[in-house]
Amino acid sequence: MLGQDARATSKVAPEAQALRGIWLTRGKDGRITAYAPGEGGLRRWTEKRPGGPEWDASDVVPLPELTHLSVAQNAEAYVHFAGRRERPAADGDGVTVDIVHAIQYQTGRPVSAWNSLGNPHKEPDVGSRFGAPVVVVNGAGEVNIAVRNGRGGMMVRRERKDGKWRGWEDLRCTRIKEVPAVAVLSTGCIEIFAVTNKETLHWEQEKPGGGWGDVRRSPAVVRPGSLAVLETSAGRATYYWTDPESGVVAYRAGVGPMSLGGVPGTGAHAAIRTVLDGFDCTVLAHRGANGAAAVGVGMTENEANGVWWSDTGAPCVNTPVLTHDALGRVVMAVVGEDGTPRVARQTDGPGLSLDEWRVL
Template sequence: MLGQGARATSDAAHEARRPWGIWLTRGKDGRLTAYVPDGGGLRRWTEKRPGGPAWGESDVVPAPELTHLSVAQNADAYVHFAGRRERPAAEGGVTVDIVHAIQYQTGRPLSAWQSVGNPHKEADVGARFGAPTVVVSPSGEVTIAVRNGRGGMMVRRERADGRWRRWEDLRCRRIEQVPAVVALSTGYVEILAATDKETLHWAQDKPGGGWGDVQRSKRVVAPGSLAVLETSPGRATYYWTDPAAGVVAYRTDGEPIDLGGAPSDDTHAAVRAELDGLDCTVLAHRGSSGTAFVGVAVTEDEANGVWWSDTGAPCLTAPALIHDAHDRVVMAVVGQDGAPRVARQTDGPGLSFDEWRAL
């Protein structure tokens, strides 16, 4: 049986071996941007015009010494990046901190990376500080949640004047993975994290306020599989992989709903879309076969069935989903050669995609 410190070390090593992934954003001008890790930074591709299909040549956004990244956008389409930075320590080992940067316009340089620190003073514990998840509330408040070096949950928030509050300790133990965090349209932020035996859920007591009591549920969550989507105003649906049941959907006032699928050990992408006049949820993951799978269900009615389809596109990590300027669903993957590819929703009934386009 692993002790708490050994478990945290094992989890940090597991996270460090995982591919970063791929991210899609849509700027205020309607153009999509794709980001993929590349050496000491992020390689970035941007659509030549809103709705594509052509993409411009890539450029590199400096992001030195990052091991993980989280990406979110605010109401003005500013892109917020939160990364885990790991640097060699003079006395041996590594020093870890969380850094934050903003891209204000499509294709423009990022702001300077600003360190928001690491709450641990002990070097060995600080080196186990986890990967961040960043969200931005409708008010513009930035929230970063991180599993700490002892398996707890830490949160840091940016104040209205742009300065950062102190780290908040949500006082829990045995968290084993990156949390799912959502900034709801009603102004509340929610966090769902998982241990090896249960899930832990926190919700703000008011927009921008403190955190209520933790809600615990006996659920089994495969490491690295948590995701979340707002599926109605102020209501979040969480998705993860149950090792025995495949993908599940969970709302905190109900029981997990089995969705099937054949996911690998990555997270899930989720986006809502109107299909055939119905409010639907589109899900995507890397299947156990190593190819990208996509699923469709009527939003918050998953119990009546999910339609899954293997796209046949090999991918190294979880796909990304977004809407383009014409409200079509766009899916992006990182191919086995490390290069990104995108497919775009076609006209017609249901959900189908055109041919994969290499960027």
């Protein structure tokens, strides 16, 4: 019971890792699709009917030598993929890195060709350190991709309404570590949150599709790679990360960081809002220090009331993911130690409980 008591083969640059993770999307037809790296590319499983519980056999989406992948959807449920591609340099010395983008227009349909968005660095050694992308789609349907650049700054590239891409924008900062957290708010504005060794950096768009205001800085201790973000009220984002001393923390502009407890291991957090027993609640998930997926439940923007953590007992090698199915139930997915994805779904009853894990 959860919450009843009180988410290559070439030479790899230093930051790059083998592609790993799991992603869940929900199509216009209501069916969930799960994606996880596997032999031949990105393996893809789709529910046989909206709400499940049965899934079709997997097929494979080819991947072009990616080290990292980010997935987002627009209002039409198109699935946008943004990846960091790494290939041996033409002269045989080092690697070349670029960001690539592709689209899946309908559930279970083929993915478009991968389009290169390039790399803003002309120096090969700096370009090889270009980071992992985070893709989001704003309310106007424009794709936005944020990447830590090869010098530790923050770069953004945005799609125009006519489908063409603007150039890379430099947000003028240094010493960023790891992957940023990026949120599209109900106002249409985008926020970017990143960390250095000594502080957090927070940018907000001045208006939908507009420029970026001055960066806001705040001292905080953030475990690398642990950032997550969720819109917790209209136009307001809450950021979550792991503090090495106090566990999970939550932060909103002007509020926090607030300790939420938990015993997280490595990796980021997953976050989703859902209604439980008539209350607006936030569900958090991470890979616990014991290697199993853990879930926390608390009332949204009421951190002082506490977050109740439970160990699901499901071993996972990466951050769990959370979504809602066609019936509004919370669905959680993990990749087990054997590399096999597993999915659990909310059951009826008070609080949040999950049914048995289903192997895909």
